[in-house]
Amino acid sequence: MLDNFGVFRREGQxxxxxxxxxxxxxxYEKVVVEDKGEVFNSDLTQALELGGCLELAACMLxxxxxxxxxxxxxxRPDDFPDRDDESFLKHSEIRWVDGKPSHTWSPVTITxxxxxxxxx
Amino acid sequence: xxxxxxxxxxxxxxxxxxxxxxxxxxxxxATLLDVLDLVKDRHDGTLAYRRSCRMMICGSCAMRIDxxxxxxxKTPMKKFADAGKxxxxxxxxxxxxxxxxxxxxxxxxxxxxxxxxxxQPGYTIPPAGREHVISPKRMAAVHKESLxxxxxxxxxxxxxxxxxxxxxxxQALAKAMRFVGDPRDGAKNSRLEELNHQHGIWxxxxxxxxxxxxxxxxxxxxxxxxxxxxxxxxxITRDMGAKHAxxxxxxxxxxxxxxxTELVPKTQGIVESxxxxxxxxxxxxxxxxxxxxxxxxxxxxxxxxxxxxLLYEQDERGFAGIVQGExxxxxxxxxxxxxxxxxxxxxxxxxxYLPSEKRAR
Numbered sequence: 001m002l003d004n005f006g007v008f009r010r011e012g013q014x015x016x017x018x019x020x021x022x023x024x025x026x027x028y029e030k031v032v033v034e035d036k037g038e039v040f041n042s043d044l045t046q047a048l049e050l051g052g053c054l055e056l057a058a059c060m061l062x063x064x065x066x067x068x069x070x071x072x073x074x075x076r077p078d079d080f081p082d083r084d085d086e087s088f089l090k091h092s093e094i095r096w097v098d099g100k101p102s103h104t105w106s107p108v109t110i111t112x113x114x115x116x117x118x119x120x
Numbered sequence: 121x122x123x124x125x126x127x128x129x130x131x132x133x134x135x136x137x138x139x140x141x142x143x144x145x146x147x148x149x150a151t152l153l154d155v156l157d158l159v160k161d162r163h164d165g166t167l168a169y170r171r172s173c174r175m176m177i178c179g180s181c182a183m184r185i186d187x188x189x190x191x192x193x194k195t196p197m198k199k200f201a202d203a204g205k206x207x208x209x210x211x212x213x214x215x216x217x218x219x220x221x222x223x224x225x226x227x228x229x230x231x232x233x234x235x236x237x238x239x240q241p242g243y244t245i246p247p248a249g250r251e252h253v254i255s256p257k258r259m260a261a262v263h264k265e266s267l268x269x270x271x272x273x274x275x276x277x278x279x280x281x282x283x284x285x286x287x288x289x290x291q292a293l294a295k296a297m298r299f300v301g302d303p304r305d306g307a308k309n310s311r312l313e314e315l316n317h318q319h320g321i322w323x324x325x326x327x328x329x330x331x332x333x334x335x336x337x338x339x340x341x342x343x344x345x346x347x348x349x350x351x352x353x354x355x356i357t358r359d360m361g362a363k364h365a366x367x368x369x370x371x372x373x374x375x376x377x378x379x380x381t382e383l384v385p386k387t388q389g390i391v392e393s394x395x396x397x398x399x400x401x402x403x404x405x406x407x408x409x410x411x412x413x414x415x416x417x418x419x420x421x422x423x424x425x426x427x428x429x430l431l432y433e434q435d436e437r438g439f440a441g442i443v444q445g446e447x448x449x450x451x452x453x454x455x456x457x458x459x460x461x462x463x464x465x466x467x468x469x470x471x472x473y474l475p476s477e478k479r480a481r
Contacts, residue, residue: 039219
């Protein structure tokens with residue numbers, strides 16, 4: 001994730017990372033917890049955390065690929081270097097459906113501060 | 121580099137302990153925590169230890185290496201690897217072991233809570249909607265105590281707590297000082313009252329292990345000294361410890377030396393002194409204590425009296441005096457001030473003077 005999904009994102013790297021995460025999620029099906037104890041079983045908690053991290057990584061990648069613009073810490077200098085409020089001034093919502101992330105958009109409620117492009 | 125270490129494993133269910141040896145290949149800059157992570161990832165997933173931030177902020181990974189309590193994330197392993205030594209890693213002391221390197225922190229937290237570690241509304245409450253503005257200089261008085269990350273290293277090493285498990289302990293007392301010394305807090309005297317109980321500030325044996333081992337420079341023993349000084353300043357002196365300390369002051373002020381023979385009646389009372397008469401006579405016979413009469417008066421006793429009076433004149437009693445002393449020592453140690461060589465330079469405690477000298481202005 002550090003190599004392929006930092007601030008500057010490229011389509012090819014993101015797709016490659018999706019493959020890596022899918023592979024890891026498959027391996028995770030067979031994860032082994034050595035510690036069988038009931039007290040301070042950090043082996044178990046770490047295994048659970050790992051599963052959570054992998055699913056979250058899959059969700060992040062999905063959101064990154066869908067957002068075909070540059071905004072804040074999501075920058076696509078090669079294909080979409082500019083901010084696109086018309087198409088993407090909205091939230092990514094991702095649900096875990098049938099063992100994979102499912103992506104939808106939801107509108108942004110604008111209150112006191114009008115969103116404007118940063119031009120400094 | 122190849123790092124070897126021996127870990128005291130402890131089974132959670134049976135409590136059975138066993139010393140197990142491990143060897144891992146780690147990078148040159150690896151800390152003890154990195155090495156433990158490697159052991160858990162590559163060799164034995166059942167190893168239990170607490171850890172979170174890996175950068176001396178969270179205070180989770182306190183444990184013992186060769187008997188010394190440290191933060192695992194602050195302990196480089198290179199020196200051990202270079203020396204070809206496999207250090208022994210064990211859980212902290214003074215707290216029951218749950219499993220391997222994990223101890224039960226419940227007693228620690230209940231002592232922590234017992235000192236009411238939160239600000240009580242003060243004497244001066246700012247008008248509604250305004251912040252409570254305090255100068256950095258006034259807050260600097262509790263800077264060291266504020267650094268505490270509740271890791272438990274001081275409690276692990278506390279000798280007083282080893283013999284008296286109910287002792288409030290260095291961490292809770294350092295935290296108490298953080299609020300006693302806070303200019304915004306309005307509960308100073310009731311806090312001091314509460315800390316003067318049987319297992320409070322005066323139960324500390326002053327071994328200074330907590331100062332030595334604290335990974336954050338909190339100096340809990342110094343905080344306990346500040347609480348004692350402030351208690352005496354506020355007239356909370358019913359504890360034997362306070363009476364004992366007060367007698368040192370009286371004795372130094374009057375004769376310049378400690379008059380040990382009078383220490384017992386002043387501290388423990390007349391009845392107890394009479395009970396200990398036989399013991400005292402034995403000491404006297406063996407030359408362990410001086411005879412009470414005539415009292416041994418120091419040659420330059422006026423200097424000692426003058427120092428005492430100076431403290432009172434300038435009202436630098438209580439914790440403020442200790443904080444000022446610390447600031448002067450820090451100036452000497454770090455030397456980043458122009459007047460680093462002189463702890464009595466402008467803005468500081470005036471230099472004490474002998475009666476024969478001219479009074480410094």
